[in-house]
Amino acid sequence: MDVRNTYDSRKAKIMLTISRIVVYAILIFLSILCLFAFWMLFVNASRSHSDLQGGFQLLPDTYLLTNLVNAWNDASINIPRGMFNSFIVAASTALLTTYFSTLTAYGIYAYNFRLKKLAFTFIMAVMVIPNQVSAVGFYQMCVKQGWTNSYLPLVLPSIAAPVVFFYMKQYMESVLPMEIVDAARVDGSGEFYTFNRIILPMMKPALAVQMIFSFVTSWNNYFMPALILDKAEMKTVPLMIAQLRSADYSKFDMGKVYMFILLAILPVIVVYMFLSKYIIKGVTAGSVKG
């Protein structure tokens, strides 16, 4: 009996070790798959055009700064301007969407009113409808109102963001006791004051997560800006990437091309490096009711 037991446990141990090795192998393979493209981007952004013609290389070279200067000062693709434009659009979107989504969520969470249930149902129902399906009317309206080549139609709609609203409402339900609101009322705090000075600070972690997500989404957004913006000085980064793709590619300094792509994704990568832990936590919190 004893002998069989030790035999069984030894067998189980070996099986466990084998499955561990397989699992780590899969994980390492997938990690390499994810990182390979970015590593190649970094390596190739550090090589000169003539060197890039010479073939494949796995380690970075010394042309990173040269390529950066060349890309930064390129005459046809004004990448610093694009990054500035993207930053303005993404930052204003992030601020508006988090503030107003929290306000909407608080309105539904903290108050009782006749249309409350209907309002909530409506927001939930339209949550996953993509904005592409209203793009025709949206574009027509922008043309009629003279909103093309303006950031207004890219930023203002973010005030009505069902997904962010839902996240905020979920978060309130888990951290915000109504007693606090009641206490504030007893102390004579006005409703709006309570929201701005007491509720918002309590929502800080949720606000931070949603600010990051909406900033990134807006920074990466291609469809809508491509519809609204066509003036060179108004273009955001994704439009410049599209421009790069449609340009006569063979005439380009390839080192510069890689540098453009690197610059387009760098801000997000840097933010991610510092905040990945919080970002990954934020992925789940609002999406599924646990």
Next chain:
Amino acid sequence: MSRQNSRLSRRKSISYAKWGYLFIAPFFIIYAIFTLYPQLLTIYNSFFENYRSGLRQVGPTYVGFENYVKLFTPDKTGSIDILKYTWNTIVLWVGGAIPQITIALLLAIFFTSYRLNIRGQQFFKTVIYMPNLIMASAFSMLFFTLFSTVGPVNDLLLNAGVIPEPYDFFAEKISVRGLIMLMNFLLWFGNTTILLMAGIMGIDQTLFDAAQIDGASSVQVFFRVTLPLLMPILIYTIITAMIGGLQMFDVPQILTNGGGTPNRTSMTLIMYLNNYLKTSKNYGMAGAISVIIFIITGILSLFVYRSLTRKED
């Protein structure tokens, strides 16, 4: 929810209702202007002939369902564009989504297994989630350069002697589609992994313990305990991925420079819409395509809505 309601009803003496309306007003005003009105305008447009032909403006003239009829009328070669592009979209989505969901499920199980006790989880999660945040258009441009005939992938394959001469990835249907699927997979599998992990961790741990005590193998535990309990979240994930797939645009648009090459085999529905809208300013046809996409999305979102609000009632 119910606890909070009773708490609210206790304070009925003073009505704060107007504050509720005031606080949700900005959302609904902005939604009405920037989404609802454009949505109605889009549907309205789909019944009009309204486009630009060179410098000449045609319409708007009311044509009833003519745009829809035109959309489903075969062209000279006998193919119906919208069906072709719907098929492309489905193929491209399925090709990315199958590995995305399978591998995500596998990884979620690895990460949550006490027995395996995977170390370095934070690192692996950080790495596999990263592509999800990357600008899809830039990612696509990167793949275009990496897989071009003079790019590093061809160099690598030539050096290794796998191919005798550079392979043009962008000339063949299978390689273009394959690259789009690969990119969509890479962009999304980390996200799905994290969602499913949360789902598994939400399952009562005692159920796993009980199954183990009863002598269930890990395969049995997966099929009899984990999978059935994970179903709601899995369905939610699949449907939201479907809705995302329906919107597929950035990756194929940039990779093929808007052409859906070769021979429009990688042209998606939104690319089709974009062509009508931007290139020919054909609001009528673009409107009709939008309405069709809207109907498909509407049906799908009904399922998401139900899965999200089930516990509210």
